[in-house]
Amino acid sequence: QKEVEQNSGPLSVPEGAIASLNCTYSDRGSQSFFWYRQYSGKSPELIMFIYSNGDKEDGRFTAQLNKASQYVSLLIRDSQPSDSATYLCAVLLLSGNTPLVFGKGTRLSVIA
């Protein structure tokens, strides 16, 4: 069973702080990792993806990947109330012939 685990939250952070969202995966054959943001009542929106160990930065967002620990995280710097949403982690296996596997998401609340 290929699983992607996320803490459901809610994760509450004050405005301007760094929000840290975590995701673990069970299959060592995973090759690529995607972070989506989903506002209530809306569809998921791709934030960024990462497939090499280390950090990848895009604006206020940084994805961190540690394949040895089977762990991927998303950091949001200078969190804003508009960042309040559910964040979904998705994993693609190395075989390439399987679909993305999604975690159930972490709800983030940024308090003004």
Added chain:
Amino acid sequence: KAGVTQTPRYLIKTRGQQVTLSCSPISGHRSVSWYQQTPGQGLQFLFEYFSETQRNKGNFPGRFSGRQFSNSRSEMNVSTLELGDSALYLCASSRWPGQGNNEQFFGPGTRLTVL
């Protein structure tokens, strides 16, 4: 560039009826995936199509089916609707299936309510 479009956006049906949902991918994208999203189960994979062929199928009963046309547009059908089929149905498109850097973009979804 236009995004993924889905029609209809909202649908109300009664048990036992059938429903067809449509998805038009981003221009140039040939892979379409369908997901069911419910509060309790999260995003669950239904099926994936590429070049009119089903590449993968999730763990759903045979009442759920889909197809893809030569222009990459896709439809999914649910027959003999049950109350538990009430959900947000999401379509996502990508250029190619299964590639490491292949980004998948979601449409706005179809909200299905079964009474």
